[in-house]
Amino acid sequence: MxxxxxxxxxxxxxxxxxxxxxxxxxxxxxxxxxxxxxxxxxxxxxxxxxxxxxxxxxxxxxxxxxxxxxxxxxxxxxxxxxxxxxxxxxxxxxxxxxxxxxxxxxxxxxxxxxxxxxxxxxxxxxxxxxxxxxxxxxxxxxxxxxxxxxxxxxxxxxxxxxxxxxxxxxxxxxxxxxxxxxxxxGMTMSDEQVSYLQALSAAIQWFKDYEKTPNEHGFTSREAMIRCLITVHLDINRQKLEKQQHEDFIASALSKHLPLTLSRIEPVL
Incomplete structure (x- = not known):
């Protein structure tokens, strides 16, 4: 609960x-x-x-x-x-x-x-x-x-x-x-840590703006989907993709996860 x-x-x-x-x-x-x-x-x-x-x-x-x-x-x-x-x-x-x-x-x-x-x-x-x-x-x-x-x-x-x-x-x-x-x-951060935090912010903003639920992309929780989206945004940054390429790249990455469906419950005879 x-x-x-x-x-x-x-x-x-x-x-x-x-x-x-x-x-x-x-x-x-x-x-x-x-x-x-x-x-x-x-x-x-x-x-x-x-x-x-x-x-x-x-x-x-x-x-x-x-x-x-x-x-x-x-x-x-x-x-x-x-x-x-x-x-x-x-x-x-x-x-x-x-x-x-x-x-x-x-x-x-x-x-x-x-x-x-x-x-x-x-x-x-x-x-x-x-x-x-x-x-x-x-x-x-x-x-x-x-x-x-x-x-x-x-x-x-x-x-x-x-x-x-x-x-x-x-x-x-x-x-x-x-x-x-x-x-x-104050805190001294590495460039790698800052890149991660930037990807984290982008992932959460994308998730906030997106209307579908995690199970539609094969995730059991919002937290699991966000972790995946962080990795996707890190890949976007590493590959230095242009902004107009981002949505297709994210959609392609998420398509690798099959939607979750509830198992059909057979009636007890």
Whole structure:
């Protein structure tokens, strides 16, 4: 059974309490919010701790359209009720990445802010890492090498999100103590990692725009189809295909997967 927002949030709050924490951290991708849902939550007294992660970055002018970190006090019925309303409204919109973390809020916010900033090509290129978009999160994380994973994961006991198949997903963190050795001020990526992330974004956009279901192409889940589409878009980039060739190339790649059909059930005599 797919989790409801209420059941999911209740379980995460219990996990935070089991870790002897009095809070739950929620990272919201404001660019994907369907309606303005934050004002009521932020106007509570007391309001949850709040940090706009694009502040103090080159994207500062877009801060309120980017990721925002909220620390919900589990003892506050008002805060818990309002975050429950927000999560219910965006449950399957890929807006919310939940963290269970022991780090002080300021240190956690600074760390996650640093993780949004990437450089590659020996520092010649820079850009934003949209790891806070839960459509991308697991694929982004799996592309990090062990050192990068250790740094990125340092403040987190567990990550939680809703995946492309509307299922609750989780990833364990490293639960390290904050110090100067594991606080991120930016991430250095390889050109190969950036190429993968670009293919990932293209694959997810193509999947979003496409109207057919995964089983029509022989896949048992949306996640499986997206993994295939990432490989297809990487091949497009390697072969340096012109844009007008992309659709035919994707259609040809997907045609190799036979549609899934339900087996006919014979009546019992």
């Amino acid at each position: 797919l989790p409801t927002a209420k059941d999911w949030l209740h379980r995460l709050m219990n996990e935070a309490r089991s870790a002897q924490l009095d809070h739950l951290d929620v990272l919201i991708n404001c660019a994907a919010l369907p309606t303005p849902l934050l004002p009521t939550l932020l106007e509570l007294t007391p309001a949850p701790s709040c940090a706009w992660l694009f502040e103090q970055t080159p994207e500062q002018e877009l801060a309120h359209q980017g990721p925002v970190l909220l620390r919900i006090a589990l003892a506050s019925q008002e805060q818990c009720a309002e975050i429950a309303k927000l999560l219910n409204a965006v449950h399957h919109n890929f807006c919310a990445l939940i963290l269970i973390s022991r780090w002080p809020f300021a240190e956690l916010a600074a760390h996650l802010r640093g993780a949004t900033q990437a450089t590659w090509s020996n520092g010649a290129c820079c850009g934003v890492l949209r790891y806070y978009d839960t459509r991308l999160f697991r694929y982004f994380y799996d592309q990090l090498d062990s050192r990068q994973q250790g740094l990125f994961n340092a403040p987190v006991i567990q990550w939680h999100w809703i995946d492309h198949d509307k299922k609750a997903a989780t990833l364990p963190g490293f639960d390290s103590r904050p110090d100067n050795q594991n606080t991120l001020s």
